[in-house]
Amino acid sequence: MRVLQVRNQRLSLHFCFSSFAYSEIFPESSVEEFHKSVKQRVVAELDGLVPEAVLKTKELLRLGLKEKNDMDSVLLREGYAQAERFVTGIPAERFTKIALREIRHKL
Numbered sequence: 001m002r003v004l005q006v007r008n009q010r011l012s013l014h015f016c017f018s019s020f021a022y023s024e025i026f027p028e029s030s031v032e033e034f035h036k037s038v039k040q041r042v043v044a045e046l047d048g049l050v051p052e053a054v055l056k057t058k059e060l061l062r063l064g065l066k067e068k069n070d071m072d073s074v075l076l077r078e079g080y081a082q083a084e085r086f087v088t089g090i091p092a093e094r095f096t097k098i099a100l101r102e103i104r105h106k107l
Helices: 013-018 031-046 051-066 071-088 090-099
Strands: 003-006 009-012
Touching (some): 051 071, 071 090
Antiparallel strands (some): 003 009
C-alpha cells in the first residue's frame, strides 16, 4: 500500500483520492518532465474556462475565508458578483454555446 506523509501523519493514497485531496499521481521523472506534466494537466483543466470568472471566483473564496465565512456577507458579495457578470452577457453566450454543443460544460 502506498502512503503519503503529511505533517508526521501517514495517509494512504486511497484516502487522499477519496477525500479529493489528490486527483492524479504523476510517475517518477526528472524535475523538468514533472513540471511539464503538471503544466499540461493544469492547462487541460482550465481549457474552455473564462479567465476573468476563475479569478473572480478565487477572489470571492479568499474574501470569504478572510471574513471567517460570515455567510450573510459572502452570499451578498456572491449575488452582486453574479449580477455584474450577467450584465456583461458572457454567461448567456456560454450557455448558448453549451446548448448548441459547441463547447462542453466542465462539470
